[in-house]
Structures are given as structure tokens and as C-alpha cells.
Amino acid sequence: MKITAVKGIPLRCSCEPISDALSTSTARQALLVQVETDAKITGIGEAFTYGAPLAVMKYLVENQLGPMIVGRDAEDIEEIWTTMYWRTIAHGRRSLIMGAISGIDIALWDIRGKAEKKPVAELLGQVSDRVPSYASGGFYAAGKGIDGLKAEIEGYLKQGYRDAKIKIGRNLDRRGPLRYMAIQDNHVAVEEDWKRIETAKALLGEGELFVDTNASWDAEMALEQGKELRRLGVSWLEEPIPFEDLAGFRRLCRELPGLQIIGCETQQGLGNFKTMVEEGALDMVQPDLGWAGGFTECRKIGAMAAAAGKKISLHCFGSAVLFAASLHMAASMANTERMESEENPNPLKSELIADGFAADGRMSFYVPQGPGLGIELDWTKIEKYTIIV
Ligand SMILES: [Mg+2]
Structure with missing residues (x-):
């Protein structure tokens, strides 16, 4: 089951402003991650963003990490995770890159569950x-x-x-x-x-x-x-x-x-x-x-x-x-x-x-x-x- 595409779906809606000790949210947002396969099974995940620009998260998912894993077997989750980690090691490890890796990983587990017909x-x-x-x-x-x-x-x-x-x-x-x-x-x-x-x-x-x-x-x-x-x-x-x-x-x-x-x-x-x-x-x-x-x-x-x-x-x-x-x-x-x-x-x-x-x-x-x-x-x-x- 080969991965054929990795997409980011940026979602946003405004909200009544709410504040914690530091930040004030005037909108809620999420970057959903969709991983498609040649078996017609599509996985969904979410990269948490902490208010980071959705354009940046989407770019990382689709243009940096996506090309690393398209063509790979979607079942090789550990291998894929480690590949994404090492190929971004110099500037990654943390922050938005790790968020983007997280979103893709969640989608891959969703695919595995759908393929095996079992909950994650x-x-x-x-x-x-x-x-x-x-x-x-x-x-x-x-x-x-x-x-x-x-x-x-x-x-x-x-x-x-x-x-x-x-x-x-x-x-x-x-x-x-x-x-x-x-x-x-x-x-x-x-x-x-x-x-x-x-x-x-x-x-x-x-x-x-x-x-x-x-x-x-x-x-x-x-x-x-x-x-x-x-x-x-x-x-x-x-x-x-x-x-x-x-x-x-x-x-x-x-x-x-x-x-x-x-x-x-x-x-x-x-x-x-x-x-x-x-x-x-x-x-x-x-x-x-x-x-x-x-x-x-x-x-x-x-x-x-x-x-x-x-x-x-x-x-x-x-x-x-x-x-x-x-x-x-x-x-x-x-x-x-x-x-x-x-x-x-x-x-x-x-x-x-x-x-x-x-x-x-x-x-x-x-x-x-x-x-x-x-x-x-x-x-x-x-x-x-x-x-x-
Ligand atoms: Mg907290």
C-alpha cells in the first residue's frame, strides 16, 4: 500500500476573544493532514499549530515532508517517522517540524487501522x-x-x-x-x-x-x-x-x-x-x-x-x-x-x-x-x- 499524496487542509474560524496568562485567541485554527494511498485508503491526522501561520505548516507537510514519504509503504510507520526526523535533524527536532511530523504520523496510524479494520x-x-x-x-x-x-x-x-x-x-x-x-x-x-x-x-x-x-x-x-x-x-x-x-x-x-x-x-x-x-x-x-x-x-x-x-x-x-x-x-x-x-x-x-x-x-x-x-x-x-x- 503505497503513499500517493500528502496534503494539508488549513481550517480557521473566528471566535470571541479568550485569553490565558499570555496569549489571546481571536480565532481557532487547525491543520488537518490527509495521506492518500494507492489502496484507496485515506488517512486523516492533525498537526497542532499553537497559532503558527497555517501557510507554513501546510508548506512543511506538503512540500518538505510529503515528498520524503510519497511512494513509500504506508505500513512502515516507524521507518517513515525516523526518516522524517533525520532528514530534518539540523533545523527540526522540535517546533513546527515536529508538529508536522505528528500530523502525518496520526494519518498513517489512521490508514493502518482502516486497512486492518481495527480502531487505532x-x-x-x-x-x-x-x-x-x-x-x-x-x-x-x-x-x-x-x-x-x-x-x-x-x-x-x-x-x-x-x-x-x-x-x-x-x-x-x-x-x-x-x-x-x-x-x-x-x-x-x-x-x-x-x-x-x-x-x-x-x-x-x-x-x-x-x-x-x-x-x-x-x-x-x-x-x-x-x-x-x-x-x-x-x-x-x-x-x-x-x-x-x-x-x-x-x-x-x-x-x-x-x-x-x-x-x-x-x-x-x-x-x-x-x-x-x-x-x-x-x-x-x-x-x-x-x-x-x-x-x-x-x-x-x-x-x-x-x-x-x-x-x-x-x-x-x-x-x-x-x-x-x-x-x-x-x-x-x-x-x-x-x-x-x-x-x-x-x-x-x-x-x-x-x-x-x-x-x-x-x-x-x-x-x-x-x-x-x-x-x-x-x-x-x-x-x-x-x-x-
Ligand atoms: Mg496548558
């Missing part, structure tokens, strides 16, 4: 039929305030979620990196963040509250704030500082017992996660399937974490394709604790598949059961959101 999770050694999740949201937005956050968390509880994650750290008064961002609206005083945490935690009750600073703190700040977060009953602090500060991460893990330090969605590749785990820099490992290296690399990251006694909680902030793929990956790792279920309004997640994603009463999502990723894409919706780049 089954090919990977599925250990459960569903994946526990938490509601990921709690962004800052114009006019939202504490009341808006309260209504949001109440909505999650009504849906059946028990645990939730909110953003914190959008503060200009600490001389943090928000001052370098193009949009600095909706920043709050540190005191308001404490109120946001108290409000969310009070509503969740026995449920767990997670907070995420999107790497906007430094280690000193995180140590100081971490003690307060622990006092307020926060369960995990996500990516508090940039992953380059390995010593800082190590200190946080050591000096903040009782508060799990988790990350990093921006990290990529087995070697980089291995270094963080070996150095005692993470309590829980949080790769993104569409960014960290696809199924081929993330199952190794999962195994490495398991060997070190660490749990996995996949990051997921993309379209329905990445969410489906992440369910297959998460359900195949015995050390999966839970997976991110992003709840911000996002048509690229809610509209691309007709029936949505099924969950049980506690919002554990069932792994789609069809061959490959097991999803039926609505191509009229894909066409609706496809943009020219």
Missing part, C-alpha cells in the same frame, strides 16, 4: 474503553469577571464533569512576559486570581481544581505562589515556567509536595520528555499528540513515563480529529490518569463530526469504535472552514 487504540494495545477527562476552560474574557467564571464552572458540573482547569497569571503588576504580548486586555490583579481559584474550588467541592499559567512565571514566583495554591486546595500547577528552566522545575517538584507539577504541552519528542522525567522536573507528563510526535513518539513517551512511575495526562486543544486521536492514545496507556477536554466554544471540535463524542455520566469519553480513528468527518463543515493560505 486496539492496534496500540487498548487498556480501557473510555478515558476520564476534566473540563478545560476558565479563560479570561472581556466582562467575564468572577460571575462569568462561576456560571462557566456551574455549567461544567451540570454536564457531569467533576474536575476542572482554569487559567491564572494574567497579571501585569509582576513585570511578567504579558507586557511583551500584542494584546494585553483582560489582565487582572493577583488578588483577583485568588478569588477566581476560591470561587472555582468552592463550586467543585470534592472535585479537583487544576490551574495553568502557560509558562508565564519564573521559578521564584512559582515557589511563592505554589504554597498559596496548595493552601487553596489546587491539585496541579500546569507548566508554571518555561521548560528550558529544568533546575526551576526540579525545585518546584521538590519544594512543593502536595501540589503536582505537570507539563509540558509545549515540549516535544521522547528525548526531551525523558530528560525532564529523569531530572525529577515533572510529577505528571502532559504531551500533546499533535505536537509531541504523534502516536509513534507519544507511545514511547508514555512507556518512558510508566517506567519512571509517572502518570500521563494528554494535552488536547485542537479539532475533533486531534480529540479523537488523543482518545485512542490515552486509552492505550495504562498510566493515563485523565485527558484534557477543552470546553471553550470551538466549531472545529464540535462541528467536524456529526454525532460528537460520547461520554458516560462522569464525562469519561468513549474511544470511537470504527476502524482507524473511528470518526466520520462532515466534509461540508471542513469545506466551510477551509481557508486559502
